[in-house]
Amino acid sequence: MPTFDHLRRTRARASLRRSVDLLASFRFEQTAPEKFYGPLAEDTANLIEDLVADLSRGDVAGDSPLRGLSILDVGGGPGYFHEAFARRGAEYFTVEPDVGEMAAAGIDVPASVRGSGMDLPFQDDAFDVVYSSNVAEHVPDPWRMGEEMLRATKPGGLMIFSYTIWLGPFGGHETGLVPHYIGGGFARDRYTSKHGHPPKNVFGESLFDVSCAEGLRWANSTTSGELVAAFPRYHPSWAWWLVNVPVVREFLVSNLVVVLRK
Known part of the structure; x- marks a missing residue:
């Protein structure tokens, strides 16, 4: 079973206040994405910075542990994360399959590549850190994506895989906190009937049932x-x-992070 004693910096930042602030920002995902993705990008950069310090480089006096590292963001979307990593001196790359998603916010990301997370367009052992934030539940074979991410990670580097658990309260995404417990198809159809259009994340097409146990088993x-x-x-x-x-973790973990060293 996972233990946490070695995650000193990562644990220190994981406060109740942080949890409350992130939860408050979730309501803006559809209506004002910059209010959601801005804080999420900063939190993601902090998380990876802390994990690198705890598991790889250690504290770097007066500087970010990410400085000089090459980082690949799998499913980076419209580019909100670029500035957060640039401020820390990292060499940031992102790969995203949807051209519309890449351009949605009008943010210019110099090293942005169109491609699939399940077939990454990069050579083996290319990046110091490869991570994915809230993408695995949107692909039909998340563990294939995980293997691809590990392939692109340098030996000794970190692969960080974070995804939403289906049976957690946010598993249904914008379809609501309860309907997905009845079924993904029910939640999708109910949302379509209520709003007159399908949800952004369509169950069975761009949203899938991924469990906590599956992620731990694969890792x-x-x-x-x-x-x-x-x-x-x-x-x-x-x-x-x-x-x-x-069992309990399927309902209460909400979002699982697994970290692997290549």
Whole structure:
């Protein structure tokens, strides 16, 4: 089972206040994306900075542990994350399959590549850190994407995989907090009937049922990397133990982070 003693910096930042602030920003995802993705990008950069410090480079006096590292964001979307990593001195790359999504915010990302996370257009051992934030639940084969991310990670580098758990409260995304518990098809059809158009994330096409147990099972079984951390992304650190409790974790973890070293 995952333990957390080695995640000193990562745990210190995982406060209740952070959890509340992130939860408050979620309501803007559809109506004012910059109010949602701006704070999420900063939180993501902080998370990866802390994980690199805890698991790889250690604290770098007066500087970010990310400075000089090459980072690949798989499913980086419209580019909100670029500035957060640039401020930390990282060499940031992003890959995104949807041209419309890449251009949605009008943000210019110099190293933005169109491509699929399940077939990354990069050579082996290319990046110091490869991460994906809230993408795995949107692809039909998330573990193939995980293997591709590990392939593109340099030996000794970190692969960070964060995704929304289907049975958690946000598993249904914009279709609501309850309908997806009845079924993904029901939630999709109910949303379409209520709003007159399908949801952005259509169950069975761009939204899939991914469990916490599946992610842990894959992370422990892959021969491409070593599992070095697993915890609920948006919870305060005192609630991280939930990831170790079968069944309960499917409903209460909400978003799982697994970290593997290549």
